[in-house]
Amino acid sequence: MSFTRTLRAVGGAVVAGALLFGTAPVASADQIRNEQWPLQMFNADSIWKISTGKGVTVAVLDSPVDGNHADLAGSVLPGKNFITGSGPADQGTGDDADHGTAMASIIAGHGHGAGGADGVKGLAPDAKILPVAVPGASGQPSAGGDGFSQALRYAVDNGAKVVNMSFGTQKSSPSPEEQQAIDYARKHDVLLVAASGNDGSSAPSVPASVPGVLAVGAADNHGYVWQKSDYGPNVKLVAPGVNIRSASSIVDVHGKYRLANGTSDSTAYVSAAAALLRAKFPDLTAGQIANRLIKTASLPADQQGTSLPDQHYGYGSINPLSALTKDVPAGSKDGPFPAVGGGSSGPSSDPSSAAGDNSGNLTIQSHKGLSAPFIILMLVVVVVLLVIVVVVVMVVKKKNRRNGPPPGGFGGPGGPGGFMPYQQQPPYQQQPGAPGSYPQGPPTQPPGQ
Structure with missing residues (x-):
């Protein structure tokens, strides 16, 4: 079964031109690195003092990956090509490997040149990429005809702890084989991260809408949801997805690089953040890793008071440094996900709360009667x-x-x-709005507009 809609990083269009940001870029010998604004926003230099994702394998279910790219060489495992039905997936070239190469570089690019200062650097530069070429992800027909189920099972069986799925098909539910593969991955403690879509639509998309999958929307460098980011009750988080510089298997005026918009890119950043956490907290389950990302997420200042989860923002934008450093109770093993086979989905309930980032943004708290x-x-x-x-x-x-x-x-x-x-004192009454209550009321402006 081929996919009816592949979530490429720009919805099919690559953004050209220079980036315009509100803050000056850090000093660098390479313009490509300067344009990686998410690394500056996340304070990546501080993150890498704590975790680089070393020892964690991230499967990239996508098109093949150009493992010989200067910014990826040595970080890409052979993997498997389920488009052709055999052979590795790390030797991709040209158009057929562009999307997978871009996602791999956002996750685990290491740059090149002296000190790795040139080119694209991923948020988890020491993670390993397991490329798994998915039928339909590059517009080619499937050899096996069963969507992504075989590819996902292969990723699980070959050591992936995080699976990045920057693709999707607009349909209401997965096939039985796809659902079984998702359950198989969850039972093996693998965190599944998927793109919500690039149509500005609320139509469900598989795998993002499947319970147990961490669905991701795209945001700009101010934390606002991208207008074409798909939305709905399945969205859990947003991450950088506008004007994203990444590696490419196609040569342009900048070399083998591209500049793009899309929930594909934001999904890769969440997968990278998950790799950082899995390296730092190896004893946490996949659900507890997702819970930590959710409980340290934040909203733009003028979106405070939004009822959570919001259908556009989910629980907010990821803050990888806070997720690595905040005191967040582990919570239940399933975290924000239902147990395999059913249940409800929401942030893990804990007697303690976790504050948002130090900008005074979102604070997410749990409550028990x-x-x-x-x-x-x-x-x-x-x-x-x-x-x-x-x-x-x-x-x-x-x-x-x-x-x-x-x-x-x-x-x-x-x-x-x-x-x-x-005189007898009145009994103590908890006042409305006390810790443990989620903020109520609609956003001050429609998210994503």
Whole structure:
């Protein structure tokens, strides 16, 4: 089965021209690196002091990858080509390998030249790429005819801990084979990341709309959702996807590089962030990695108050440095996903909360109600205290009647020293808006417009 819609990084169009940013680029000997604004926004130099993704394999289900590109050489495993049905997928060239090469470079490019200062550098530069050429991802027919199911199973069986799927088909549900492959990956603790789509549509797309898959939308360098980013209840996160510089298997005026828009690119950045976390926190499950990304996500300042998850922003834009450094409770093993085979999808519930980034953006908190045993215990304590108060009052009154002066005299009723019980204080009430409540109300402006 060939895909009816491949989510290429620009929806079929590559953006030409120079980038215009609100901040000056960092000093670099190479213009290509200067144009990688997500690395500057994420503070990648600080990230790489903590994690580089070393030891983590990211499968790129896509077109073949040009593993001989100067920025990828040595980082790409042979993989397998499910378009032809045999052979490796790391020797792609020309148009047929352009998209896969771009995604691989965003994830694990290492640059080239002195100190790797030239060319494209990925967010997880020490991760390994397992290229798995998917039927339909490069516009070619499938040899096996079963979508991405065989390719996904191959990725799982060959050590991938994160699978990047920057493609999709507009349909309401996966085929039985595709669903079984997704379940197989989840049972093997593999994090699946997929692009939401580039049509500005709410129509469901597979695999992004399948429960258990981390669906990603695209945002610009100010954190606002790209107008062509697909939306819906399945979207969990957004990431950089506008004016994205990446490696290419096609030579242009800049060499083998391209400049593009799309949820494909944003998906690759989320996969790279997941690789950083899997290297830093090897004991966390795939669901707990997703939970950490969600609980450290943020919104633009004027989108504060948006009810979460929002159909355009999900839980917000990824903050990889915060995800690596914040104190985030691990939560349940499934994280924001339903258990394999069913259930509801939402951020993992924990008694503690995780703040957003240090810009004062989104804070996501969880909430649990009081348990029945705790309520019963509190009632028992209150009853005991009331009994003690009554006993004390009775004893004092009896003593005053026996030893006190005549009524109306010193110490009598209403006189100086007469006994007056303390005023009972109202029970503690949690105020609306206290920690544990999600902000309510629609966004101040329609997201993504």
